[in-house]
Amino acid sequence: MNIPANKKKVSIVCFSGDFDKIIAAFTIATGAAATNREVTMFFTFWGLNALKKNKGRAATGNSIMAKAFNFLMGGLNNLPLSRLNFFGISPKLMGGMMKKHNVASLPELVEAAHALGIRIVACEMAMHILEVSKSDMIEEVQDVAGVATFLNESEDAHIIFI
Amino acid sequence: MNIPANKKKVSIVCFSGDFDKIIAAFTIATGAAATNREVTMFFTFWGLNALKKNKGRAATGNSIMAKAFNFLMGGLNNLPLSRLNFFGISPKLMGGMMKKHNVASLPELVEAAHALGIRIVACEMAMHILEVSKSDMIEEVQDVAGVATFLNESEDAHIIFI
């Protein structure tokens, strides 16, 4: 089944920047890649926060507004839990519970995704609105693309919106 | 590729009524329609708020309960941000940031969707529960349908739940 032309495809739109949903996105992505699918992850809106080089809070952007949003949203280490967040304490507790049970952490999942050849794409429009440039993002980001390009490349793929 | 029978289909379930998610739904929908897909948007639950004629808060419905829910949920101009909402200030700031970067606004996206021939369908059950009638909704709503009808029409489509 290794012939690229027949390879099953999975495309994941990572819209949410919640810690738990990003974990879910990378778990599905790496699971799919490990079972020989061609996987693309398209990060948009809040999801962009998972790709920022500054993993903590940083006032990225030019305008005051973009700076404020970027600061408030934070980065990979500040992602909130979609429920029971308790001002950011819960993602840390959840991380601890995952570690205790030998489940891969978020940075490990990002690394695994890259190693498995998952294509990581950042949404052009979201970068534009939030004034995040390619140099503000981790080097695992392979491409910047618009939604039309993403949809065209996902023509034969399962599209999963997270 | 313009032969209708072979036209790729995309069906979007607009469940969420969050400002950012509705923007995402319309962006994907118009992007798909612009690249020659047949697109259906099925609005249910909170998503219905984006279709109400009263774009502000209005006590639509007959029972006190339905009126209260409809009032609290608001309409197209009151959609909250899924995160960092700050009592409704953020969607306005985000709208400003979008305008500044020449990104289409939500009303513009609704108009574009209509112009591109995207089929806008309202969920019968959600209308029933929330006591929203067809006359309470914008005229761009072409159809009212149940989930089974929607699924049947989406048999060969990508289904995206937002």
Place this chain on the structure above:
Amino acid sequence: MNIPANKKKVSIVCFSGDFDKIIAAFTIATGAAATNREVTMFFTFWGLNALKKNKGRAATGNSIMAKAFNFLMGGLNNLPLSRLNFFGISPKLMGGMMKKHNVASLPELVEAAHALGIRIVACEMAMHILEVSKSDMIEEVQDVAGVATFLNESEDAHIIFI
């Protein structure tokens, strides 16, 4: 169209444990099954709460952390609304509005799903992290599986992430 080999498939990832989203998941699932699709529901993360035997709050798990999370998350009768939750009052009001309009309640939907032959699968990793064992869950749960197994079984299915 009743030949199993050609039967259309729908796979739903129930990630969210919100009352309204679980209702949506079961509504789509039963609608799909009723129109002759083969449906699998894969419950992970917060979604697991809908499958717990203890439908109220209970400190399931061994470690203090797992107990705390399970208690705070609650069960089928404590699922919050994704918006306007008001400390759990709204899901009850919404349930009342559904009953008034003869819409199936959540326990009825779970029962219908089972009767329609929908396969209910619990996510192994989420059970592991939250220390929920198979005996903690309702008997309608037919299987425990990892994400790779789920993806393999969903190869020809619509995948819907809720």
